[in-house]
Structures are given as C-alpha cells and as structure tokens.
Amino acid sequence: xxxxxxxxxxxxxxxxxxxxxxxxxxxxxxxxxxxxxxxxxxxxxxxxxxxxxxxxxxxxxxxxxxxxxxxxxxxxxxxxxxxxxxxxxxxxxxxxxxxxxxxxx
Numbered sequence: 830x831x832x833x834x835x836x837x838x839x840x841x842x843x844x845x846x847x848x849x850x851x852x853x854x855x856x857x858x859x860x861x862x863x864x865x866x867x868x869x870x871x872x873x874x875x876x877x878x879x880x881x882x883x884x885x886x887x888x889x890x891x892x893x894x895x896x897x898x899x900x901x902x903x904x905x906x907x908x909x910x911x912x913x914x915x916x917x918x919x920x921x922x923x924x925x926x927x928x929x930x931x932x933x934x
Contacts, residue, residue, distance in 0.1 A: 883916075886916055886919065886920075887912065887916055890912055890915045890916055890919070891903075891912055894908075894911065894912065894915070
C-alpha cells in the first residue's frame with residue numbers, strides 16, 4: 830500500500846503548479862497538434878503513401894469517366910458507386926497480377 834505513495838512529493842508538487850502554467854502548457858500542445866509534424870509523428874510514411882496512391886487512382890478513374898462519358902455523369906446518383914466499382918476492379922486485377930508473378934517466381 831505504501832508503494833503507491835512512494836512519489837507523493839512529486840504528486841504534491843504537480844498539484845501546486847499554477848493554473849496559468851497548466852493552461853500555457855495545454856495551449857502549446859494544442860498548437861503542436863495542429864502542425865504537420867504532429868501528424869507525421871502519428872502516421873507512418875507507409876500509410877500516407879498508400880493513401881496518396883489510392884487518392885491518385887481514384888482521381889484518375891474520375892477523370893477518365895468524365896472524359897469517356899460526359900461531365901454530366903458527376904451529377905448522377907450512381908456516379909460514386911461506379912467510381913468505387915472501377916477502383917475495386919483495378920485493385921483486384923493488380924492483386925491477381927502480383928499473385929501470378931509470385932507463383933511463377
């Protein structure tokens with residue numbers, strides 16, 4: 830039971846910290862969280878690269894659908910479903926191609 834109060838002096842000192850100082854520390858942390866450094870610290874580069882690749886693929890699909898059909902296709906209810914289906918099929922074909930390459934190697 831006494832092990833819990835081993836650092837009681839430290840806890841008492843922390844409680845004595847003024848509210849202004851606590852607020853200052855909180856504000857500095859909030860400012861730090863807004864910057865991209867905080868995001869870089871939390872997110873790994875690999876996940877950001879995958880997300881950017883997915884975003885680029887989706888943008889290419891959207892662009893090609895608009896060129897193939899017409900700009901009015903964006904206003905259709907099924908446009909988002911069509912984009913998702915095309916992106917899914919492209920990813921599926923890419924996975925099949927990489928699987929077949931691994932089997933032959």
